[in-house]
Amino acid sequence: MAELAPTVAPTPTMAKRMQNMFNRKEVLISTAVFIVFLIFWQWGPTWFGIPNYIIPPASDVYHEFIRMLGSDKLMYHTLYTAKGVLIGFFLGALLGMIIGYILGMSPTAEFVLSPYILALQIAPKVAFAPLFVMWFGFTSTPKILVAVLIVFFPIMVNVLGAIRTIDRDLINLVNSFKASRLQLFWKVEFRAAMPSLFSGLRIASTLAVIGIVVGEMVGGNEGLGYLLVWGSGSANTSMVFVSIIMLTLIGLVAYLAVIWAENKVLHYIPKRSSTGPQV
Amino acid sequence: MLEGKAMSKTRLEFRDVTKRFANKSQHSTEPFVTAVQHVDFAIKEGEVVSIIGPSGCGKSTLLNMGSGLDAPSEGQVFIDGQPVTGPSEHVAFMLQKDLLLPWRSIRENVELGLEIRGIAAEQRREKALDLLKKCHLGGFENHYPHQLSGGMRQRAAMARTLAVDPTVLLMDEPFSALDAQTKMVLQQDLARTLKEANKTALFITHDLVEAVALSDRVLVMSQRPGTIIQEFVIDLANRDDPMARRGDPGIAHYVPELMKLLHIGESGAKV
Ligand SMILES: Nc1ncnc2c1ncn2[C@@H]1O[C@H](COP(=O)(O)OP(=O)(O)OP(=O)(O)O)[C@@H](O)[C@H]1O
Numbered sequence: 001m002a003e004l005a006p007t008v009a010p011t012p013t014m015a016k017r018m019q020n021m022f023n024r025k026e027v028l029i030s031t032a033v034f035i036v037f038l039i040f041w042q043w044g045p046t047w048f049g050i051p052n053y054i055i056p057p058a059s060d061v062y063h064e065f066i067r068m069l070g071s072d073k074l075m076y077h078t079l080y081t082a083k084g085v086l087i088g089f090f091l092g093a094l095l096g097m098i099i100g101y102i103l104g105m106s107p108t109a110e111f112v113l114s115p116y117i118l119a120l121q122i123a124p125k126v127a128f129a130p131l132f133v134m135w136f137g138f139t140s141t142p143k144i145l146v147a148v149l150i151v152f153f154p155i156m157v158n159v160l161g162a163i164r165t166i167d168r169d170l171i172n173l174v175n176s177f178k179a180s181r182l183q184l185f186w187k188v189e190f191r192a193a194m195p196s197l198f199s200g201l202r203i204a205s206t207l208a209v210i211g212i213v214v215g216e217m218v219g220g221n222e223g224l225g226y227l228l229v230w231g232s233g234s235a236n237t238s239m240v241f242v243s244i245i246m247l248t249l250i251g252l253v254a255y256l257a258v259i260w261a262e263n264k265v266l267h268y269i270p271k272r273s274s275t276g277p278q279v
Numbered sequence: 280m281l282e283g284k285a286m287s288k289t290r291l292e293f294r295d296v297t298k299r300f301a302n303k304s305q306h307s308t309e310p311f312v313t314a315v316q317h318v319d320f321a322i323k324e325g326e327v328v329s330i331i332g333p334s335g336c337g338k339s340t341l342l343n344m345g346s347g348l349d350a351p352s353e354g355q356v357f358i359d360g361q362p363v364t365g366p367s368e369h370v371a372f373m374l375q376k377d378l379l380l381p382w383r384s385i386r387e388n389v390e391l392g393l394e395i396r397g398i399a400a401e402q403r404r405e406k407a408l409d410l411l412k413k414c415h416l417g418g419f420e421n422h423y424p425h426q427l428s429g430g431m432r433q434r435a436a437m438a439r440t441l442a443v444d445p446t447v448l449l450m451d452e453p454f455s456a457l458d459a460q461t462k463m464v465l466q467q468d469l470a471r472t473l474k475e476a477n478k479t480a481l482f483i484t485h486d487l488v489e490a491v492a493l494s495d496r497v498l499v500m501s502q503r504p505g506t507i508i509q510e511f512v513i514d515l516a517n518r519d520d521p522m523a524r525r526g527d528p529g530i531a532h533y534v535p536e537l538m539k540l541l542h543i544g545e546s547g548a549k550v
């Protein structure tokens with residue numbers, strides 16, 4: 001049914017691009033670019049006379065990666081950080097959603113709480129890390145708390161905004177069927193906020209990594225943040241690079257997981273669906 | 280449906296209704312805007328009545344009061360002789376916007392009202408599929424709104440409106456966003472459905488021919504504060520066949536009259 005094709009031009013999302021990667025020509029080009037990048041990383045520093053302790057070549061970083069796997073429990077620290085990111089992201093998102101929905105449904109609550117929310121939103125969340133360490137010691141709690149705090153805002157703001165902008169006529173329609181407050185919430189408000197919620201979750205998935213790593217850098221002897229500080233303190237630039245790469249991978253996995261969920265949940269939105277509607 | 284003398288029963292009545300809104304304009308010292316004033320009319324069972332009037336004269340305001348979403352400042356609205364205090368299960372409305380929920384399939388959209396009323400899934404489904412077939416959307420039940428054309432979406436909105444079995448339909452320019460051909464097809468279907476099911480309808484439109492083609496009566500409203508300035512009884516056959524009415528020479532009697540009342544064609548006309 002040709003006339004049923006989405007009228008909105010699809011914007012290439014991550015998922016779309018990953019699909020396209022099976023396209024041979026593009027695979028070829030992107031592999032070539034990656035090889036050029038590695039060559040440049042390996043020999044570039046020498047060409048430009050940059051010492052290894054400023055930018056270690058790719059092979060150094062690779063060897064450091066292997067060394068860290070063996071003697072620095074790299075996998076343990078990576079999983080420790082990943083677990084923190086997961087928990088912080090989940091709790092922060094849940095809290096953001098709950099508060100966002102509540103404030104969205106109650107303008108009074110929003111009015112009363114808005115000064116505090118604004119203040120908290122403006123305050124640099126990572127600055128709370130030392131405070132949380134003072135309160136909870138060198139446990140995983142302060143790290144997760146920083147992540148929760150930093151993840152919370154984009155999600156709350158997005159959910160709140162989405163509920164506020166629901167078409168008044170739509171609410172009237174549902175009310176004309178004598179819907180209860182709960183029905184209005186589950187059948188309209190909850191679902192209508194989904195696209196914005198996912199925009200928030202996408203931002204939050206990368207912010208969660210920041211929250212955790214800052215927490216780890218401030219105190220404790222676990223996680224990639226700890227390895228990062230350790231590597232920096234012992235002038236081991238390769239170790240710092242490995243830690244950053246691992247952190248990036250964690251963030252990437254989190255981001256892609258959100259995109260994947262988004263494509264599942266928001267399948268009805270033409271511009272985001274990667275395979276077209278299943279009909 | 281009831282027959283015999285029940286036919287003349289009043290379904291919807293506006294009794295001396297006035298509606299004022301708080302004035303939000305900074306440029307005015309008036310505390311209120313009077314949207315409609317002393318509106319008084321009744322619609323009998325099975326009757327289709329259109330309201331036309333200049334933009335901003337309070338037509339949508341009347342409809343909101345009829346559906347119980349807004350209360351009159353003075354006067355009262357009655358459905359089946361009962362004063363309206365909130366949404367009623369006998370009334371359903373349809374707007375220019377289809378208001379289909381994008382995350383629901385067409386069938387699920389049609390089921391919305393039944394679902395809210397707690398009708399069992401199996402019954403809902405049956406009813407929705409049946410109505411979709413009647414509204415010429417058979418085969419599209421599992422599509423999502425974005426996959427349908429504007430006309431098809433408005434058909435789905437119609438099915439959703441009819442799904443709750445309202446006795447009174449309130450329609451606010453339901454076809455005004457559609458192209459001329461689609462509009463005529465949907466008018467035809469609506470007219471037939473209203474006649475067959477003996478529904479009572481209040482129909483708001485800016486299209487004079489549409490008003491005459493679909494209605495038993497046309498009420499003309501003045502500029503704001505809106506009040507009914509004239510009533511036309513459309514004495515034409517084929518209320519269930521607007522296409523035939525369009526070709527009826529008798530229609531030529533009403534349209535110029537309506538145009539004159541609305542000052543269409545004069546300079547400074549506001550429609
Ligand atoms: N909630 C509201 N608050 C304040 N003023 C309102 C409100 N709703 C409507 N009005 C005012 O009441 C008047 C009538 O509005 P209404 O929407 O009923 O007009 P209408 O006849 O439906 O116009 P149109 O033909 O353009 O749809 C307008 O002047 C409008 O500004």
Ligand SMILES: [Mg+2]
Nearest residue numbers: 338339340451
């Ligand atoms: Mg209107």
